[in-house]
Amino acid sequence: MQRTSVLVIGGSLVGLSASLFLAWRGIDLVLVDKHHGSSAHPRAMGFTETTLEHFRAVGIADRIPAEPANARLRRAKVTSLCGEWIEETDWTPGKPTQRSAEVSPCTGAAIAQDKLEPILREAALELGADMRLGVEMVSFRQDESGVVARLRPRDGQPEYEIVADYMIAADGAGSATRATLGIACSGVGYLRTLRSVLFRCPAADAWLDQGIRQFAIEQPDFRAFLTTYGDGRWVLMFEDDRERSAQELEDAVTRALGRDLPFEIITTGRWEMAGRIADSYASGRVFLAGDAAHQLPPTRGGFGANTGIDDAWNLAWKLERVLTGTSSPALLATYDEERRPIGWLRHQQTFSRPDYASWTGDRFIPEPLFDNDAMEFGQLVRSSAVISATDELPAAASPVQWAGQPGTRAPHVAIQRRGQAMSTLDLFGRGYVLLTADPAWRSVADALPIELVMVGEDVTFPDAESFPKHFGVGPAGASLVRPDGIVAWRASDVADVAALPDAFARVACATRRDSAQGVGR
Known part of the structure; x- marks a missing residue:
């Protein structure tokens, strides 16, 4: 019987991202x-700055074509692509469409899913991932020691059967794994x-010069949605x-284009619009x-694929620490604690927007909308792996408002x-990092498995x-950042130096061995 540490089911965007992050x-x-x-x-088409930050951390961002700085995804209501453009419509009413360029070192990526997946696949293979395409999971069983899957x-x-310590099910909306586990779903359905x-x-690409990429076609007897993959391919x-x-397909495409442009039909699709968590x-x-x-459903915020890639980023470092014995299995419980509320937040934000509000009817009560910076860069995670993310805080806010909030x-x-x-952000990704400008933190930090980064000595801020302004600490304070780049704990001044060991042990679910082994600088 074959063995592995992690078995990943599903080789699309999320499964490939999980494999890449784990292999890295x-x-x-x-x-x-x-x-x-x-x-x-x-x-999927269009990947957000946060997704690109994850790919940057593992060293493949330069393989993915980036959008120009300050690019924004724009939509218009039109009679046809080449006909009358009636008006431009906002994704979040009353909010700016573009995200602030100052809050990320990355821009998004306007790349089609079938072009991104080979990049992820190749990168994961380079790092040693074992990928078995054309292989399906027939069944699985688990006990306290592991998961046995029949392939x-x-x-x-x-x-044949394979034994894994853990399994990640990235097998899509109709997940057979979820059904086998008996996990139900909630939401608008x-x-x-x-x-x-x-x-x-x-x-048709000549009509993209104005920067609009999505077109709601509205004719008296014909309504449809037209968008582009940016490479000569369009979907209606x-x-x-x-x-x-x-x-009929050819006639519909011609009507949507509004002019007799040469085109070739590639394939058709059929998909389910639903909201399930x-x-x-x-x-x-x-x-x-x-x-x-x-x-x-598809959104201009990229809440589907990008949320899934963020799931994988959250889970990969936790699996690493538990598998290497530096954290207890309790750390893995924080995956559900942190990610399921994010799924719900994005569900609520999706169906509260005009794009989908008309489809839900009375089964959904819209909620106040967060702006794009808050949804992309300012979601709050609460769990035992974070200290001081209290229930009174909002689910999201801009990074400027948060100022380094745990x-x-x-x-x-x-x-x-x-x-x-x-x-x-380039300081984070591997292990826990403590940022401070005061040397009083050095002796305590050096006794822990934490990388100490001295502001003004190891790195220079503008x-x-x-440093105090952006991270929300005093000049002698400190910020403890997790391997996934989430702030786990912070202290306003040196009076809290003695609290660092307990804070680290708590947020890392650290084993006794890890708590006692320092990594120094």
Whole structure:
């Protein structure tokens, strides 16, 4: 019987990202996917700054074409692409569409899913991931010691079993893993089934010069949604589940374009519009990620795929620490604690926006909307792995408002390290990091498995006030940041130096061995 530390089920965006993040951390893993490659219909398009920050941390951001700085995803209501453009519409009414360039070292990426997946696959393979495409999981069982999965190669080879310490189920909205575990879902539920047609029309790209990428087609007897993958491919989405003949598809594309442009139909799609959040993201040694945990419709905020990639980033470092014995298994309980509320936040924000509010009817009560900076950079996570993320705090706010609040992503500040320009975010990713400008923290930090970064000595901030201002501490205070870049704890001044060991042991769910082994500087 074969063995691995982590078995990943599903080889799409989230499964590939989980494999990449785990392999980068040196964790042995096997990924299985019943498909042999990416879907002919690329589906997701557009990846956020946070997603690119994760890819930057593992060293592959330069492989992914970035959007221009200050780019924003714009939408217009039109009679057709080449016809009358009636008005531009906002994603979040009354809020700026673009996100602030000052809060991240990254821009988003306008790349189609079927072009991003090979990049992730190749990078994970380079780092030692074992990927088995054309292999499906038939069944699995688990006990206190691990997960046993029965796998079936789809080329007729014999079935076999593999034992894993943990399993990540990234097997989509219809997750068989979730069903086997008996985990139900809540949310607005099923809304309707829609159809789409993918076609190639490079000539239509000339209408993208104004920066608008999404078009709501409104004609007296024809309504549809048109958007581009930015590479000559376009997708037209219908508002019904009617199967159309080849001629009907061609006629619909022509009407949406509004001019007799040459095009080639590539394939069609059929997908379910729904809002479902799993009632638990974990059961025993099995964790749900991506659409298996939260099914959300396409949005201009990228709440589907990007949320799933963020799931994988949150889970990977926790699995590493538990598998290496530096944290107790209690750390893994924080995955559900932290990520399920984020899934719910994005569910509520999606269906509270005008794009989807009309579909939900009386089954959903809209909530106040957060702006784009808050949703992308300012979501709050609460769990036992964070100190002082209290219930009174909002679910999201801008990074400027948070100013290094525990439970939020550490602030991005442009700094210098050994004469090299970098972001504060580049300091994080591997282990716990303590940032401070006061040497009084040195002796305590050096006795713990924490990397101590001295402000003014190891790194230089733009000015003397920059570190306290952005991280919300006094000049002699300190900020403890987790391996995933989330602030775990902070102290306003040196009076709290003695509290650091207990704070670290608590947020890291540290084992006695890890608490006693310092890493120094």
